[in-house]
Amino acid sequence: MITGTGITKIFKQRGSVLGAREVPALRGVDFAVAKGGAVSFIGESGSGKTTLGRIVAGLETHDAGEIVIDGVPMSTLSHRRRQPYFRRIQLIHQDPYSALNPTRTIHQTLEAPLRLRARQAGRPRSWVDGRAAELLAMVGIDPGYVLPRYPHQLSGGMRQRVVIARALTMDPEVLVADEAVSMIDVSLRLGILALLKDLRERLGVGVLFITHDIATARYIGDDGELYVLYRGQVVERGATEKIISDPVHPYTQSLLSAIPVLHGLERPGAERVVPREMQREGEPDGGCLFARRCPFSTERCENEMPVLGRDGGPEQEAGQEGGQEYACFHPRRRSVIPVGVGE
Numbered sequence: 264m265i266t267g268t269g270i271t272k273i274f275k276q277r278g279s280v281l282g283a284r285e286v287p288a289l290r291g292v293d294f295a296v297a298k299g300g301a302v303s304f305i306g307e308s309g310s311g312k313t314t315l316g317r318i319v320a321g322l323e324t325h326d327a328g329e330i331v332i333d334g335v336p337m338s339t340l341s342h343r344r345r346q347p348y349f350r351r352i353q354l355i356h357q358d359p360y361s362a363l364n365p366t367r368t369i370h371q372t373l374e375a376p377l378r379l380r381a382r383q384a385g386r387p388r389s390w391v392d393g394r395a396a397e398l399l400a401m402v403g404i405d406p407g408y409v410l411p412r413y414p415h416q417l418s419g420g421m422r423q424r425v426v427i428a429r430a431l432t433m434d435p436e437v438l439v440a441d442e443a444v445s446m447i448d449v450s451l452r453l454g455i456l457a458l459l460k461d462l463r464e465r466l467g468v469g470v471l472f473i474t475h476d477i478a479t480a481r482y483i484g485d486d487g488e489l490y491v492l493y494r495g496q497v498v499e500r501g502a503t504e505k506i507i508s509d510p511v512h513p514y515t516q517s518l519l520s521a522i523p524v525l526h527g528l529e530r531p532g533a534e535r536v537v538p539r540e541m542q543r544e545g546e547p548d549g550g551c552l553f554a555r556r557c558p559f560s561t562e563r564c565e566n567e568m569p570v571l572g573r574d575g576g577p578e579q580e581a582g583q584e585g586g587q588e589y590a591c592f593h594p595r596r597r598s599v600i601p602v603g604v605g606e
C-alpha cells in the first residue's frame with residue numbers, strides 16, 4: 264500500500280526579470296494506491312501529473328507532505344534506506360524510445376536488474392535467463408525474437424512491452440504509468456492498455472495511471488478510483504465510473520464535455536460545460552484555481568479557495584457524497600457525457 268498525504272511541490276523557475284518565479288506544481292495532494300488497485304490521475308498539460316508520478320517513484324523530491332510505503336513514512340529514512348521501498352514502485356515513461364539504452368540488447372537490459380534480484384533473493388545465476396524469458400512472455404512478446412535485438416530493431420509497442428518487462432524484474436507492488444501509450448501508434452495502444460489491465464489481474468500489481476485522456480483512465484480502472492487534477496490541486500475524486508457518469512466539479516464536467524463524438528452517436532440531452540478563456544495568467548489571489556475559467560463562478564469563488572471534501576453548497580451542503588469528493592462551492596451534477604457509456 265502506498266499513500267501520499269499533503270504532497271506539495273513548488274518549482275523555482277528562473278528567467279523572469281523579477282528573479283526566480285515560484286511555480287506550485289502540486290498543492291497538498293492526498294492519494295492511496297493499494298496492491299492490485301487502479302488509481303488514475305487525469306488533468307490537462309501542466310496540472311502536475313508527471314511531477315506526482317516522479318515523486319511517487321522516488322525520482323523527485325517534494326516540499327511538504329509524506330509518502331508512506333507499506334506503513335513506513337519515507338521521511339524517516341535516509342536516502343539509501345528508502346531505495347528498497349521505492350524499488351517496489353516502478354515508473355513507466357511515456358517514451359519507450361528514450362527509456363531503453365540503445366547500445367544494449369534486450370537481453371542485457373533485463374539481465375542487469377535480474378542479477379541484482381537474484382543476489383537479493385539468493386537465487387543462482389542460471390535463474391536470470393529463465394526469468395527474462397518468462398517476463399517477456401508475460402508481456403506478450405516472443406523471447407527468442409526479442410532477447411538478442413537492440414531497441415531500434417523493435418516497434419514502439421514492443422519497446423513499451425520491454426519497458427514493462429524491465430519494470431517487472433523488480434517484482435513491483437505498483438506500476439506508475441505516465442501517459443504510457445501517448446507516444447505509441449494508435450493501433451497498438453489498446454494492446455498495451457490491455458496488458459496493464461491484465462497484469463493487475465494476474466499479478467495483483469497496482470497501477471497508478473497518469474493521463475490527460477479520460478477514456479484510457481476508464482479502460483484501465485473502471486473498478487478503480489479517479490482523481491481529477493487542476494493546477495496541482497485535486498478538484499474531484501471518487502469511483503471512476505461514478506465520476507464519469509455523475510461529475511460534480513465544473514472542471515471535470517468540462518473534460519468530459521470535450522470528448523469527441525462520432526456523428527450519429529451523440530447522446531441526446533447531454534449538457535456541455537465549456538470553460539472560459541483565461542483572461543489573466545498567473546496565480547489567483549486566494550480564490551478557487553478554476554474560477555477564472557469556470558462558467559459558473561461567483562464572487563465567493565474569486566475570493567475563497569474551496570477544499571476537497573469540505574466545501575459544498577449552497578445546492579449541497581457538503582463536498583462529499585458516497586465517497587465522491589469535490590472542491591467546489593457550487594456543486595451541481597450535470598449529465599455531460601456526450602456519448603452513451605455504460606448503457
Ligand SMILES: Nc1ncnc2c1ncn2[C@@H]1O[C@H](COP(=O)(O)OP(=O)(O)OP(=O)(O)O)[C@@H](O)[C@H]1O
Pocket residue numbers: 274275276286287288306307308309310311312313314315475
Ligand atoms: N523541473 C522543473 N522545473 C521547473 N518547473 C517545472 C519542472 N517540472 C515541471 N515544472 C512545472 O510544474 C508544473 C507541472 O508540470 P508537470 O510536468 O508535472 O505537469 P503535467 O500535468 O505532467 O503536464 P504534461 O502533461 O504537459 O507533461 C508545470 O507548470 C511545469 O512547467
